[in-house]
Amino acid sequence: MRRSAALLLIVALAAGALWATGVVTVKVNPPTTNSASASPFWQEKGGEAQLPPTLRIWVDLAKATRPAVVNVSTTQKAKARGPLSDEFFRRFFERGPRDGETPRGRQSLGSGVIASPDGYIVTNVHVVADADEIVVRLGDHREYKAKVVGLDPRTDVALLKIEGSNLPALPFGDSDRLEVGEPVMAIGNPFGLEQTVTSGIVSAKERFIGSGPYDDFIQTDASVNPGNSGGPLVDTRGTLVGINTAIFSQTGGSVGIGFAIPVNLAKDVLRQLKENGKVVRGYLGVAVAPVTPEGGRAAKLDAARGALVAEVVAGSPAASAGLKPGDVILGFQNEPIQNPVDLTRRVAGTPPGSKVALRVARGGNETTVETKLGQLKDTAPTTSAPER
Secondary structure: OHHHHHHHHHHHHHHHHHHHHOOOOOOOOOOOOOOOOOOOOOOOOOOOOOOOHHHHHHHHHHHHHHHHEEEEEEEEEOOOOOHHHHHHHHHHOEOOOOOOOOOOEEEEEEEEEEOOOOOEEEEEHHHHOOOOEEEEEOOOOOEEEEEEEEEEOOOOEEEEEOOOOOOOOOOEOOHHHOOOOOEEEEEEOHHHOOOEEEEEEEEEEEEOOOOOOOOOEEEEOOOOOOOOOOOEEEEOOOOEEEEEEEEOOOOOOOOOOEEEEEHHHHHHHHHHHHHHOOOOOEEOOEEEEEOOHHHHHHOOOOOOOOEEEEEEOOOOHHHHOOOOOOOEEEEEOOEEOOOHHHHHHHHHOOOOOOEEEEEEEEOOEEEEEEEEOEEOOOOOOOOOOOOO
16 A cells, blocks of 8 residues: 555656646647537528518508507406306406306406597497496506496497597598408407507408498408407508407407498497487388399389388388388488498488488389488397387
8 A cells, every 4th residue: 555655656746747847738628619600500681671662561550550559458346147148258358267266357358549649549349348447558558547438339339538648549541442452450459469460451341240230340351359359450541440349250269350340430429429428319210121133123123222111110200201111212311322231320320300301212103201310219239120
């Protein structure tokens, strides 16, 4: 052991002497890596190139319009509902308790659009109906408690008010100018994902989907999902042309068929909601149906146009004018009537008490009758043939 220790000491001393005199050198290099010095294996291209103008318009539209789009969240005290109603609201509107949890309140999410700098906000009735508390969240994350100014269940248009000023409002456009195939942009909060932008085209106009007597929807293939309700449909001019309201889907997700309320239909509704908190509509007192080609020939019309009177309500303005089942209403106040929806909108938009002239086809002859409109009763909307 002593000999081994002495031998190791001699070897160590010799090695130290050789290193000190430079006869032996030790060079230690760290492991080499290519991460810092190697060239990237991909090709990069700078961002100097501009987007083509036809594509840049979507970027500019999004920048200009997104600040006016808001998140609308509501809280409703738990109420007893049937299983079908619970499942419907859970899938389409709720962000509430999961299965097995005790519901303390019902929460829903939707969208809205700022209509004026002083805080008037447009959304859907089904987004805020029966809410105990409504909170509006702006694009810059400011939050305001909102109050309901007025609701119109017949068109699903609601007007809210927050105490704000100098807010970024979206200008209203002209939905009658929209053409099928025209590009549009939808903005909202699908599934709670704020400020989501999708684009598409106008797929069709004047769609009737059975939601009520004033159906006149814009159909679009811009992706619209639960949570988009109440958000804007914007044209390439940067104006509001529709209020996204409904989707057609067997799964609950977007399949490229969305529906928006035309802004021209909403304009008169919003005026009345702001002034009176409700909408007052004219009442004629008929149930009408489309004129079929056979019906048009029976009435000796040159085309299947107008509104066929299916029923006349006793004691109504229509009865006073002498209208009968089988008559075809072709004109209202010197304006042509193309279909039942056309008549519905014109009668509803005329103040009660107004004296109106109707052009009617009966038995191959045309005549003009006059009557004074009544006021439509404030009842729940129906999907059956409405009284007008």
